[in-house]
Amino acid sequence: MGWMRQMTKVDLVDLKQYSLRLFREIERSGYEPQHVLYIERAGLFIAHEIANHFECTISGIYANRSGTTLKSKVKIILRYLPKNVTDILRNMEERSGIHGAMKERRVYVERNHPPKGKNILIVDDAVDTGNSLMAVINFLVSKGYNEQQIKTAVLTTTRNTSQYRADMSLYDHMSFAFPWSYTSKEYNQAWELYKALKGSIVSQEWEQTRTNPGSLPFLTST
Numbered sequence: 001m002g003w004m005r006q007m008t009k010v011d012l013v014d015l016k017q018y019s020l021r022l023f024r025e026i027e028r029s030g031y032e033p034q035h036v037l038y039i040e041r042a043g044l045f046i047a048h049e050i051a052n053h054f055e056c057t058i059s060g061i062y063a064n065r066s067g068t069t070l071k072s073k074v075k076i077i078l079r080y081l082p083k084n085v086t087d088i089l090r091n092m093e094e095r096s097g098i099h100g101a102m103k104e105r106r107v108y109v110e111r112n113h114p115p116k117g118k119n120i121l122i123v124d125d126a127v128d129t130g131n132s133l134m135a136v137i138n139f140l141v142s143k144g145y146n147e148q149q150i151k152t153a154v155l156t157t158t159r160n161t162s163q164y165r166a167d168m169s170l171y172d173h174m175s176f177a178f179p180w181s182y183t184s185k186e187y188n189q190a191w192e193l194y195k196a197l198k199g200s201i202v203s204q205e206w207e208q209t210r211t212n213p214g215s216l217p218f219l220t221s222t
Helices: 012-029 043-054 068-073 075-079 083-096 131-142 187-211
Strands: 007-009 035-039 057-064 106-108 120-127 150-157 168-172 175-177
Touching: 012 043, 012 150, 012 168, 012 187, 035 043, 035 131, 043 057, 043 120, 043 150, 043 187, 057 131, 057 187, 106 131, 120 131, 120 175, 131 150, 150 175
Parallel strands: 007 175, 035 057, 035 120, 120 150, 150 168
Antiparallel strands: 057 106
16 A cells, blocks of 8 residues: 555564654754653653753643544554554554644643743653643643743654644654553563553652652652
8 A cells, every 4th residue: 555654663662762763863963951741641651761861851741632532432443453553553643643632731730830931741651643742831821831941752653744843852753552552562561661650650759759848849860
């Protein structure tokens, strides 16, 4: 099928290497983040590595679109379909324009907002339409953050028609099959890692709050 775009499989080892390369790309740009804000949930995997190398604080933000719940309901079925079938379905989803049609995002943070007056790097795994990144930036600006201090970084931009392009992207017009994808053999391992990373952030948050009650719990990556 000529319209089919090949999915590049990325395992957890590859992911670490790609995240390191993205860190170096950011470093070469001359931009030095003082806080990394990852888009939940997949953004945490990449952001953790970047925050660790920059030795800066890290927190998460949600930018949920409608339809996420429906997709999660069929994930069990997707996991048992042959890879060539799931690749076709993924390509059909990307080409359908359904993501572009669902522009609205519900943006919120679980606990505290990122610190103001700092260079904030927003990190996600990929840009499809760009609506999530745009929504997060608009949310921050509406809360009084300086847009000039905000940059965005992703591993890949999947299409040339994205309404927003990240400031830094390792790849262009390339689709990845990430280890947290429903069809990945590392699916369970990836989400166990996510829980561990998220748990370490929460643990540090509580410890910092306990030892310094007046401080905000913005955490360094571990």
